[in-house]
Amino acid sequence: MQRIADRLTPMPVIDAAVVGSPPVGGKTPTLYLSGPGKQADRIAELFAGTDVRTHVLGDSVGQASALKLAYSSYQKVSRVLAAVAYGAAESYGVADELLVIAAQRSRSYLVETDYIPKTAARAWRWGPELADAAALLADAGLPDSLMHAAVATLARWDGNKDDRLDIAEALEALRGERDLGHPS
Numbered sequence: 001m002q003r004i005a006d007r008l009t010p011m012p013v014i015d016a017a018v019v020g021s022p023p024v025g026g027k028t029p030t031l032y033l034s035g036p037g038k039q040a041d042r043i044a045e046l047f048a049g050t051d052v053r054t055h056v057l058g059d060s061v062g063q064a065s066a067l068k069l070a071y072s073s074y075q076k077v078s079r080v081l082a083a084v085a086y087g088a089a090e091s092y093g094v095a096d097e098l099l100v101i102a103a104q105r106s107r108s109y110l111v112e113t114d115y116i117p118k119t120a121a122r123a124w125r126w127g128p129e130l131a132d133a134a135a136l137l138a139d140a141g142l143p144d145s146l147m148h149a150a151v152a153t154l155a156r157w158d159g160n161k162d163d164r165l166d167i168a169e170a171l172e173a174l175r176g177e178r179d180l181g182h183p184s
Contacts, residue, residue: 014035019032019071031052032063035061086113090171
């Protein structure tokens, strides 16, 4: 974002990122804004009275993108990790036991096995986002290997863009046992 802002100088640049689902069915995503306060406040005013909440983070361009990527790196990798963990437990016949343990935790993705097929269907767009998150981590001097590993894992679902799979089909594709996106 800073490189974009530098190229557009002297124009003011506002960084914006949405966290949350689209504003349908009572959902209220948040539009995070960062950059020159006066312009950020003007953009926030455009969403007054809508189902999109706004939150101005500060004057530094890049804060909104950094927040989105930091959140995405946890939320999306957690979904990938849950799919891999469930797949491993299922392979060894202990999936039910894993779910019992996970159910004892507060809001664990592991109990949301119905999300595994949704993760597979969204892998095509989550992969590039997590590659960006890896760059963010590297820039911050943090290890980025988890993000790269998640990108590589998501790539196993590249052929399943927007597919409606069941859990077993999603796990088969994750294991590389079948490529549901391309006819054999």
